[in-house]
Amino acid sequence: MTVLDTGKCETAKTALRQALAANGGNTKDEAVIAAIDNLTQLNPTTAPARSETLLDSEWLLINAPNFPGGKQLPDGKFTYTLGRLAFNMFQPTQLKLVIDRVLQPVRLLENKQQRSHDIVVEFTTIDESFPKLTGIVHNQGVCHPISDTKLQVKFTGGTLAPQEGTNIKDWQEVFGKQRQSSQKSWQERFISGFFRLMFGLVPPQAMNPDTGEVSFTMNRSPKGSLEILYLDEEMRITRGEKGTLLVCQRY
Numbered sequence: 044m045t046v047l048d049t050g051k052c053e054t055a056k057t058a059l060r061q062a063l064a065a066n067g068g069n070t071k072d073e074a075v076i077a078a079i080d081n082l083t084q085l086n087p088t089t090a091p092a093r094s095e096t097l098l099d100s101e102w103l104l105i106n107a108p109n110f111p112g113g114k115q116l117p118d119g120k121f122t123y124t125l126g127r128l129a130f131n132m133f134q135p136t137q138l139k140l141v142i143d144r145v146l147q148p149v150r151l152l153e154n155k156q157q158r159s160h161d162i163v164v165e166f167t168t169i170d171e172s173f174p175k176l177t178g179i180v181h182n183q184g185v186c187h188p189i190s191d192t193k194l195q196v197k198f199t200g201g202t203l204a205p206q207e208g209t210n211i212k213d214w215q216e217v218f219g220k221q222r223q224s225s226q227k228s229w230q231e232r233f234i235s236g237f238f239r240l241m242f243g244l245v246p247p248q249a250m251n252p253d254t255g256e257v258s259f260t261m262n263r264s265p266k267g268s269l270e271i272l273y274l275d276e277e278m279r280i281t282r283g284e285k286g287t288l289l290v291c292q293r294y
Contacts, residue, residue: 068107090191160184
């Protein structure tokens with residue numbers, strides 16, 4: 044990029060950050076959409092889906108979370124149920140929590156053909172029926188380029204684990220009964236059964252007594268695509284198949 048182009052990009056990125064801050068991180072807001080459109084027209088990377096050195100990083104989501112079923116609180120954070128974050132795989136599915144931050148580590152995998160496309164959600168429980176706990180839902184995924192601007196993405200499983208400093212006994216009391224399905228509603232059992240059949244989901248079985256971790260695997264994950272609209276040394280903007288826009292900065 045020329046010095047002029049670099050200056051335009053920096054100005055456009057600042058305008059996008061300001062628009063996100065003024066509109067609660069909502070990427071469906073007209074002002075945010077306009078700021079994204081303005082920046083993507085200045086994209087300095089010709090083939091972002093193949094730009095390995097720029098792709099590989101720990102990315103931090105800076106727009107509002109886009110998981111379904113969320114509700115924004117007065118402090119600006121978003122509340123969800125645990126089930127909404129991981130295919131209803133982890134119990135208790137109706138546990139209320141707030142998202143503290145969302146990270147996405149991207150790195151070359153051992154097969155040298157795919158990269159990780161994980162979504163790491165750090166949360167704090169806010170359900171009055173349970174002790175306050177901090178944890179991580181780690182949805183594991185892989186990706187590879189299918190064009191200069193698009194990645195093919197699929198998810199392979201997920202883990203639920205406590206954050207450092209969490210009381211492990213309280214954690215085990217809340218999350219240690221993953222096999223109990225009697226607590227699920229018939230809708231949840233139907234959805235879980237559908238996911239098992241269609242996607243080869245293997246639900247959590249037992250908690251690791253030392254780490255407090257529980258996990259599930261997905262053997263027949265559906266494949267989707269992700270378009271990279273903007274990529275440079277500090278920012279990445281992507282658009283999913285359903286039009287979901289994600290704005291991340293290098294962490």
